Amino acid sequence: MAAAQIMVVEDERITAKDIQSALESAGYGVADLVFSGEDAVRKAGELQPDLVLMDIKLEGEMDGIEAATQIRERYDIPVIYLTAYSSASIVQRAKMTEPAGYLLKEQFGFLTKPFEESELNTTIEIALYNHKIEKRLRNREQWLAAILKSVSDAVIATDSKGRIKYMNPVAEELTGWIQEEAIGEDLDKILKILSKESTNIESGITSTDFFDKTVIRAKDGTKLLVGGSTTPIKDEKGNSDGLVVVFRKYRLN
Numbered sequence: 001m002a003a004a005q006i007m008v009v010e011d012e013r014i015t016a017k018d019i020q021s022a023l024e025s026a027g028y029g030v031a032d033l034v035f036s037g038e039d040a041v042r043k044a045g046e047l048q049p050d051l052v053l054m055d056i057k058l059e060g061e062m063d064g065i066e067a068a069t070q071i072r073e074r075y076d077i078p079v080i081y082l083t084a085y086s087s088a089s090i091v092q093r094a095k096m097t098e099p100a101g102y103l104l105k106e107q108f109g110f111l112t113k114p115f116e117e118s119e120l121n122t123t124i125e126i127a128l129y130n131h132k133i134e135k136r137l138r139n140r141e142q143w144l145a146a147i148l149k150s151v152s153d154a155v156i157a158t159d160s161k162g163r164i165k166y167m168n169p170v171a172e173e174l175t176g177w178i179q180e181e182a183i184g185e186d187l188d189k190i191l192k193i194l195s196k197e198s199t200n201i202e203s204g205i206t207s208t209d210f211f212d213k214t215v216i217r218a219k220d221g222t223k224l225l226v227g228g229s230t231t232p233i234k235d236e237k238g239n240s241d242g243l244v245v246v247f248r249k250y251r252l253n
Helices: 013-025 037-047 064-075 088-095 117-150 169-175
Strands: 005-009 029-034 051-055 079-083 101-104 106-108 111-113 154-158 164-167 192-195 209-217 223-234 240-249
Touching (some): 013 117, 029 037, 037 051, 037 064, 101 117
Parallel strands (some): 005 029, 051 079
Antiparallel strands (some): 192 209, 223 240
């Protein structure tokens, strides 16, 4: 497996070289040493490193936090902050950018000593692993969303309190609600049941239930005859975590 490539953004040249030596000793590749925020953003796009070690305080108009924000938004590259400053305001501003890690450099008088190599290595490995998992989950969610958009049935998913989390385009068409409007609304507001002799949609079901010849009212007042099923979503402990409703409109002869 190829060594992870890491770009170091640090305006103290000696410190940057020390970090490079520590990274190479740990088996990582150093994509480049960069000394300003503006160059960091440009180089990240050119080199596409696996991770960026970013000093918060940098020369120039763009500090490390702003550079990290642009790198994450443009290139989805994880960033670990390096800093000799631990003030609450700096930490809070850094946290808003959702960094992959945060390393505080030790200071002795006028000399700044980079962190322990073991701490550096552990932080990098955790950051790389978490980013890999997050990317895999995002890809899976995009894949699932693409499938749900392509199916011919209407699909609505809720959270554990019955509030809408997702609607596919068919569900939008049948209910008259677009997903952006419906998110966070109660299911019974979006899927208005007028006749429910054969459905258990609004009760606390514990297994898949089917409903047939059920009348719903769309947002514009149109009445539709539908049939489908409701299935609970369970978490890893078997507790209810929401509901999926799949239904389709009956074709009338």
